Amino acid sequence: MGNPEHRFPSIHVAGTNGKGSTSHMLAAILQSAGYRVGLYTSPHLKCFTERMRINGVQMEQEAVVDFVAQHQALLEEIQPSFFEATVAMAFWYFAAKEVDIAIIEVGMGGRLDSTNVITPELCVITTIGMDHQQYLGDTLPAIAAEKAGIIKPGIPVVISHYQEEVADVFLGRAQSLGAPLVFARELVHLEATADAGMYRMGRSKAAYSFEHFTLALKGSYQLENVRGVLAAIPFLQASGWEISEAAVLQGLEQVQTLTGLKGRWQELGRDPLILADTAHNVDGIRHVMQQLKAYPYRKLWMVLGFVSDKALEPVFALLPEDAEYVFTAPAIPRAFKLEELEKALAPKRWKRHFIAGVPAALQFAKENAAPDDIIYVGGSTFVVAEIDEL
Template identity: 50%
Template sequence: MTYSEAIDYLYAQLPVFHRIGAKAIKPGLDNVIKLCAYLGNPQQQFKTIHVGGTNGKGSSSHLLAAVLQSAGYKTGLYTSPHLKSFTERIRINGSPMPDDEVAEFVVRHKAFIEDLKPSFFEVTVGMAFDYFARQNVDIAVIEVGLGGRLDSTNIITPLVSLITNIGWDHSDVLGETLQKIAFEKAGIIKPGVPVVISEFDAETYPVFSDRAVECGSELIVGSEWYSATDLGVEGEGRKIVLTSKNGADFRVTLGLLGSYQLKNIAGVLAVLKILARPGFYSDRPDSPAFWISETDVLTGLAHVVTLTGLQGRWQILQHNPTVICDTGHNEPGIRNVMESLQTVAYAQLHLVVGFVKDKDLSKVIRLFPKQARYYFCEPTIPRALDAEILAEEFHTYGLEGDVFNDVNQALEAALALAKPEDCILVTGSTYVVAELNQLGA
């Protein structure tokens, strides 16, 4: 079986969330527990960091992995969804899982998969854990897929958990209030395991506090340990001044250019601080479990894109005109994107936009600017929201534009009209960004 055949088999045999939405979810952890038991419980054979939240969990996961790589640790990274290739989901020191390893896993375990009938996501989680264990990683950063409490990744006992933030997304699955969504996210908090929340929010903090008390877990609010001052983009990085709770200032360059990354950085640094504590998960009380120097932190933060292969987060694809893509796809994500847009100088704004069906557009469209030229498109997946319907939805808010079959046609039209001093932003769905030809392989 070739790699392509293996991927086609998984897509054909198993329910896939990015194609059909919530119908792909298999409630509960029974399947992934059975799958990992069959694989020899690989998730117990390496250390982990668990990262959840509504927005920022992917960026935070990549930042953590980049710093750990810079510190010399063999670092696994599991994220979802992928943009171009399935193997992006499973990386070691930034290198995607080899194609032949994917094919071999499917061939070796095909009979068990067909008997168990897990979801696509459950299989990918098992595949990642198996690969990391066989490759003897020192530590792996594991991003939650959806929610937390019942997410397939939630069979690990990490060294530390990170929850980036809580916002409106997947309310049809996670709950119709922020407190209910926070409850699901808080499900990754494990007994005795420290948990970091990147941002304080008065509405959801009690949910995390109650869960932490119940589990006997230390609860840290990253934004109380570190505050960030944005100095703007200079060259290929965003310059930031970080102030620790003891008043010390230090400057960092962040390789992720979106201004919204300032909301993620405090949580990332707090997790790293916990990992480097003397005696933390170490045989020697006077020795840190992880040796992470200031140089390691600065290197990892500045070079995260090249170290881990992250794409699609406020990524500048070209200049004159400026073309930016961002995978913001829900209310808090689009809000962050629009805040970052305020830091960009341009004459005319062109917005290439596409969404999937299960988003509450009434919360999202009002965040888009009226002074822009719109190009509506749709990703080529069954969950795609028809571009004509999307245009009608935007029309009700006084936002007008043309309709295109796909994102590349829409971008080509925008480039034809844009002047060198203009800005073109592509956003609305991870799957729209994923189909950009300019993004590369």
Template identity: 50%
Template sequence: MEVRAAYDQALQYLYERLPMFSKLGKDAIKKDLTNIRKLCSAFNSPESGLRCVHIAGTNGKGSTSHLIAAILQESGYSTGLYTSPHLIDFRERIRINGKPVSREWVVSFVNQAKDVMEEIQPSFFEVTVVMAFQAFKDHGVDIAVIETGLGGRLDSTNIITPLLSVITNISFDHKDVLGNTLKEIASEKAGIIKPGVPVLIGEQQEETDSVFFEASLHKQSTLYYAEALWDLVRVGKDSDYQYYKAVHKAKMEIHDLKTDLMGDYQHHNIKNALSAAAILVAAAGLELPFGAISSAVSN
């Protein structure tokens, strides 16, 4: 069978056999992490030992994830990236150094996983998560950036122990699943905060600050706010780029920065990525020179 035909057949199996949130809503969501733990166990726990950054939030988590992954890759690290949903091709969800995993790899994984899937009856999202973990293991990445699907506490990605947790911001989102108030939603997303793992909050919000403070205190995790680490001042804009002065507040350094991300809201995502990089350097010992950061943000 040709690779494309085998790939289409593998996707058809996933779409038809597994419950999907886009089709069933909250009925497709598992109520705990039992299934994803069983799935990972069946694949010899590919998430174990994975160095990663875990990202949740209502808005901006996708752009922030891509920016952080680009910074890591530009700095010389072999980098995995898991995001959802995909726009055109399923393989967009799982990238290695910016490129989607191969169709051959997806076909091989699905064929290997069929018996396990029939036994455990996971959701579509759960399968994509373990697929990403396995891809990162098979390709030997140095580090991965992993975006939550929905919420945080019970999200299938939440079995990892990252180097850094990032929560971009909080607004009303899937109230039928996450809660009816910003505090309730923040509590769900704060579920990605792990003991002793630093956490970065992208935007300070009066309604949710106490939630993150209490969660980080309970987990003995150092709490950072992006606006306390970096400041971005837009100094120009043309048809192709926005131009910023980026101020590293701790080091009192000022850098010129340009980006082809044109939306006005993108400065929040860039600030999140710059702040995440600063924490990864300080807390995890990664080497992320500003030249690589600038190149990643520019492209």
């Protein structure tokens, strides 16, 4: 295809949790600074073309058709995976549309990920947790080693969240390649305030003059993500990208409207309050449960579904016994089937219901919840994707 990935600057974002939010925040800030920004993320929620956006606008379906038409012989010869073909399509699209810069989110891992053919301006690695162990390894250092595979010779790398058990993995990889590495906490001192989405800046080596800012993305777990983003901006500025503090503030405050991000602690209704989040592994669900504790409610309803390649017992161990559960299954082949869920949950004493179809499961919860209850919908990105109100 002529290496379209060499025809635009890029930022590479890896991690177990937070890489999607981080990618959207970076894109929103660069858009606010006046740049034409490509954004590649996965998976999509509603439509395939969500994966490729330019300044928040999805790739045209006609462009997908054009890509396949132009490259059909090559695709049939090479027989790439779906993800490989999609990454190639994104790079072709961003090159053809002459973006100023593209934010590229890793699909899985990093070292062997299809996106790892770019030579970016900057790498950002977010939180490391247990996910995709069958592919990436069954310890945090092993998984971190795969994520660290995006680090390139001489290319700066920001680690959003300092985790003692994996810090040496990143330091070792960066030192061996002569890549400047910084842990975001060394540059940016940040704390969440009592108001959801409000943050207070402390004394930071990254010289921001503002003391407070608002992040459109709610959820306490965004603290580490936004710290990583704020640590990344000075590296971009040092490379010649003109990004004002006003652009930073606007990008963070308007990230959803600028980039079209959905499904991150998203409020879908009130009386009862309905919240949806794409958290789908142990670390993600742990943050969800911590966040829910901050809300007053009479009863918590949890509408949950999962995919079959996830270990569910560690997730079940985090869930409260006094919630009312509505289990469902997303309409994909990888879904954890309801009959299998019933077997897995047999020893539990939870109050639970099993309802086929995400819309029907959510409707059941809405019909039975009181106005002062909370309904949480999640367990899998694919569950959130099937919410009609999203």
